[in-house]
Amino acid sequence: MSDTPSLHTDESRYSTAKLLRRLLALAWQFRVDCLLSLALSIILLLLGLVGLQLLGTAIDVIRHALDPTAVPPAYPFGWKPPANWSPLHVVTALSLAIVAQAVLRSVLTYSYNMTTVRLTQGKIVPELRGKLYSKIQRLSFRFFEVHGSSSIFNRLTGDVQNTRLFVDGVILQGLNMLITLAAYFLYMWKIQASLTLACLSVTIPLALVTHYYSNRLRPGYQKNRDLYDGLVEVFSQSVLGIQTVKGFAAESDRIKKFETGNRAVASQQQKIFWDLSVFTPITHFLSQLSLVILFAYGGWLYVQGRIPLGGGLVVFAGLLQQFTGQVANLSTIANSVQQSLTASKRVFEVLDTPIEVENNSNPVKPSRLKGNLVFDGVTFGYVPQTPVLKNLSFTAQSGQVIGIFGMTGAGKTSLLGLIPRFYDPQQGRILIDGMDLRDLDLDEYRRQIGIVYQESFLFSNTVAANIAFGSPYATQDQIEQAARAASAHDFIMALPKGYNTVLGESGADLSGGQRQRLALARALLLQPPILILDDPTASVDAKTEHEIVSALRHAMEGRTAFVVANRLSLLRRADRILVLEEGRLVQEGTHDQLAHIHGPYQDAAVLQLMDLAREERSAA
Numbered sequence: 175m176s177d178t179p180s181l182h183t184d185e186s187r188y189s190t191a192k193l194l195r196r197l198l199a200l201a202w203q204f205r206v207d208c209l210l211s212l213a214l215s216i217i218l219l220l221l222g223l224v225g226l227q228l229l230g231t232a233i234d235v236i237r238h239a240l241d242p243t244a245v246p247p248a249y250p251f252g253w254k255p256p257a258n259w260s261p262l263h264v265v266t267a268l269s270l271a272i273v274a275q276a277v278l279r280s281v282l283t284y285s286y287n288m289t290t291v292r293l294t295q296g297k298i299v300p301e302l303r304g305k306l307y308s309k310i311q312r313l314s315f316r317f318f319e320v321h322g323s324s325s326i327f328n329r330l331t332g333d334v335q336n337t338r339l340f341v342d343g344v345i346l347q348g349l350n351m352l353i354t355l356a357a358y359f360l361y362m363w364k365i366q367a368s369l370t371l372a373c374l375s376v377t378i379p380l381a382l383v384t385h386y387y388s389n390r391l392r393p394g395y396q397k398n399r400d401l402y403d404g405l406v407e408v409f410s411q412s413v414l415g416i417q418t419v420k421g422f423a424a425e426s427d428r429i430k431k432f433e434t435g436n437r438a439v440a441s442q443q444q445k446i447f448w449d450l451s452v453f454t455p456i457t458h459f460l461s462q463l464s465l466v467i468l469f470a471y472g473g474w475l476y477v478q479g480r481i482p483l484g485g486g487l488v489v490f491a492g493l494l495q496q497f498t499g500q501v502a503n504l505s506t507i508a509n510s511v512q513q514s515l516t517a518s519k520r521v522f523e524v525l526d527t528p529i530e531v532e533n534n535s536n537p538v539k540p541s542r543l544k545g546n547l548v549f550d551g552v553t554f555g556y557v558p559q560t561p562v563l564k565n566l567s568f569t570a571q572s573g574q575v576i577g578i579f580g581m582t583g584a585g586k587t588s589l590l591g592l593i594p595r596f597y598d599p600q601q602g603r604i605l606i607d608g609m610d611l612r613d614l615d616l617d618e619y620r621r622q623i624g625i626v627y628q629e630s631f632l633f634s635n636t637v638a639a640n641i642a643f644g645s646p647y648a649t650q651d652q653i654e655q656a657a658r659a660a661s662a663h664d665f666i667m668a669l670p671k672g673y674n675t676v677l678g679e680s681g682a683d684l685s686g687g688q689r690q691r692l693a694l695a696r697a698l699l700l701q702p703p704i705l706i707l708d709d710p711t712a713s714v715d716a717k718t719e720h721e722i723v724s725a726l727r728h729a730m731e732g733r734t735a736f737v738v739a740n741r742l743s744l745l746r747r748a749d750r751i752l753v754l755e756e757g758r759l760v761q762e763g764t765h766d767q768l769a770h771i772h773g774p775y776q777d778a779a780v781l782q783l784m785d786l787a788r789e790e791r792s793a794a
């Protein structure tokens with residue numbers, strides 16, 4: 175699936191031993207709830223044993239009543255029925271005790287289930303999901319460039335659920351299983367040692383089979399998750415890019431791609447099911463084998479008079495069935511181990527990803543900035559060995575408008591990305607009002623920068639909420655003022671519910687120019703001393719461009735503004751234009767200066783003026 179970026183992780187960090195240690199630490203965090211859940215399961219186990227014992231005794235009482243020469247019943251827990259009770263009285267009392275035990279078990283089973291669900295869904299999952307989400311929010315851009323959105327989404331949902339499976343599906347169930355097996359074993363041993371050994375001889379092959387399949391299943395689960403990420407990626411890309419898909423009549427291609435992914439997931443899932451469907455019957459067969467041994471050898475012991483019927487054979491049969499059931503449960507636990515190891519690796523990978531751009535240990539909280547910005551010998555590359563900005567030095571004075579011009583791929587957007595410190599340069603430094611960006615409190619600093627991208631993202635919320643995205647406490651008046659400054663007020667008032675109109679996903683029901691003006695209003699509401707505009711008129715027509723440019727002229731006043739543009743309409747208003755070529759600063763000056771010097775800017779200016787003249791001629 176080419177849509178899924180591969181994961182680059184240090185595998186040694188995620189060895190089984192290390193993952194297990196971290197999962198145990200996670201469980202330890204919730205030890206009180208785990209202990210409560212475990213205590214309840216032990217009480218349930220004991221109650222089950224009591225019920226079984228009472229049943230065996232009741233059978234022996236009946237057997238003795240029918241045949242007084244048979245072995246008299248052994249009453250449990252030191253209890254003895256009063257001498258004047260008939261066998262019917264005793265059996266009735268025992269039956270009532272069995273019913274009471276069953277009722278108590280039901281109540282406790284309910285509270286066991288509630289405790290476990292509260293622990294897993296009420297505590298572990300929200301805690302992990304919250305941690306993961308806040309980490310994802312703080313991660314640098316590079317993380318999102320490497321990991322696809324679907325992979326991130328799946329980690330936050332399915333993988334978190336499967337990670338918590340380690341606590342309830344592995345630790346709690348595993349401990350419960352061990353305690354149960356130990357208790358049943360001792361009980362069976364007490365009834366008849368040789369019968370116990372004979373019946374349990376099948377548990378060794380059972381354990382071996384479980385171990386074998388457990389190792390086989392894990393890579394399958396990992397592959398399944400990766401394939402599933404790819405499938406979701408194809409789906410989400412098709413939905414997000416539906417316009418392009420339809421525009422290029424690429425529906426059938428996308429359907430084919432989805433079908434390929436769908437088949438890959440299905441066949442991988444089938445492989446897992448195939449393994450499971452072989453594994454489960456084998457374990458059941460071995461469990462049944464022990465029952466055969468019980469009835470052959472145990473029946474012989476009974477006939478020999480070496481074991482009673484109720485308290486012996488019947489209780490033993492009950493214990494054995496539960497015992498083998500628990501051993502067969504090993505497969506479910508082994509399955510959960512593999513699932514939770516695979517999932518937790520994907521969750522921990524996110525939690526462990528270093529935040530590349532973050533505050534230093536003692537960041538300076540800047541007061542309102544003046545906006546004097548200096549690039550001092552800045553070299554930067556997304557991959558450090560391939561710089562896209564090379565030894566860049568320039569100064570922007572407070573209140574100046576700096577235009578940035580260059581061919582596509584010259585590094586304009588990359589330069590803009592360094593100003594809000596989305597990335598740090600590999601060499602050189604960037605200073606704002608004399609302070610290195612790396613010394614500033616990132617949030618406080620970024621709040622003083624308004625940004626309008628080429629394509630601005632709008633949320634499915636009201637127009638007012640979109641404008642107030644970075645300023646949640648803004649009043650309606652302030653929102654309207656910002657909208658007016660961005661020439662957006664009039665078209666907003668023409669919307670069905672004005673500022674309360676709810677926008678479609680990504681503002682799909684607005685034109686490109688309207689979206690840009692909302693984005694500008696959002697940036698202006700911050701009243702930022704620094705404004706960054708990344709080619710805001712790139713995708714609008716000439717009329718809208720004119721509207722945006724006049725809105726911007728007003729918006730840039732009194733702020734240090736950085737404007738990437740290829741159209742002269744915006745650039746000619748700049749106090750200074752930086753011309754980039756392959757990441758280098760090759761020219762610098764005003765529009766008038768650059769238009770008269772031979773170079774890339776003049777070439778572009780001539781071409782645009784020729785286009786303009788041609789348009790005017792054809793209009794006339």
Ligand SMILES: Nc1ncnc2c1ncn2[C@@H]1O[C@H](COP(=O)(O)OP(=O)(O)OP(=O)(O)O)[C@@H](O)[C@H]1O
Pocket residue numbers: 319556557562580581582583584585586587588589
């Ligand atoms: N996230 C990224 N990861 C890796 N390389 C990138 C990334 N973004 C941009 N580049 C590369 O960096 C170089 C500069 O890109 P940049 O987007 O800064 O150029 P630009 O001048 O803004 O181009 P345009 O006018 O087309 O937007 C290009 O070679 C581009 O392929």
